[in-house]
Amino acid sequence: MSHKPASRPSRAAKPVGGENLLFLTDAQLRQGVELMFFAYRDMIADADRLLADRGYGRAHHRCLHFVWRRPGLSVTELLEILRVTKQSLNRVLRQLVADDMIRSTVGDVDRRRRALVLTEEGEALARALSSAQNERMRRVFREAGPEAVQAFKSVLAGMIDDDKREAALALIEDRDA
Amino acid sequence: MSHKPASRPSRAAKPVGGENLLFLTDAQLRQGVELMFFAYRDMIADADRLLADRGYGRAHHRCLHFVWRRPGLSVTELLEILRVTKQSLNRVLRQLVADDMIRSTVGDVDRRRRALVLTEEGEALARALSSAQNERMRRVFREAGPEAVQAFKSVLAGMIDDDKREAALALIEDRDA
């Protein structure tokens, strides 16, 4: 998927091996990295404001979000998604359970596992956070158009570690239509 | 906010005003946000490994990076780019100066300002960090092709806060060709 044959025999600017590879200079690559920094910084800020109101941080956000998207997942599964240590997650998780945002129940088949699900209040917050970020996304996507959005997503997907890409893409799949 | 199809007087489920707006559903937007999370997580990990070897963190990385890209910038300018408080920056900056990575000299025209520049050692580290991230970017960009890269950058630029976009784009401009 994704590709886009990089065709275009160029001819003008700076042909290299029959192709224009100007978009692969160090400066171009660096710009990509820096744009990720700035875009991520501002994107996350929308939700941060909502979280601050309730005394939560980004860790709570990430936790709520993925429990929302994968109700019933275990602590270990969540750890793999977030790539933090158990205690980092557990501290936040304990808080969210105490605040009645997340319910943690003993697993049916394996009683060592916990099944994590959002309460109604938790889901309301998860949805509010998602909406805050979607507003920005919607404006940008609309201005960019469907093809640019597709390209944007392909490039981001390509940046995920090879051995984790499949899991990540499966995770973000739309599941409730 | 956050509705579903953002208009559409129903009818079928596709064309609106002659265009297909399926790429603007909440699920699509959420996928964009999540892809940013996963891509950023893995992109930053490359540099993190290098930093950990020297006992530095991401704060040091950001600091080194922007002093590298804008040699001679002042503390206040750096604060505006990073959006952190003076104390957060100063803690890290003091360390980097002590480690002889950054040199802080009194400004020429305004002696209240400090002009921050990298030492040779600092520049070597900044380049190494950049290279680590460029490797991933290069592979992804090459696979995506120039048009997708252009789209990717446009979308990211669109995500930056309106009132900060100009400054950010000016900052990432190639300056030494």
Added chain:
DNA sequence: CTTGGACAGTCAACAAGGCTGACGTAAAAA
């Protein structure tokens, strides 16, 4: 059946790096 290893989860203690607020100094601007 028992026992030992592996796995899931919890908790304690610590470090990094954000934050606010207050204060001091030097230099520029009014």
Added chain:
DNA sequence: TTTTTACGTCAGCCTTGTTGACTGTCCAAG
């Protein structure tokens, strides 16, 4: 001269990352 600006620093707080030890559960080999 007075005020404002740029910078540095102290004290103290909070979130969120880390490691390491611990409990409880499952499963398989003896």
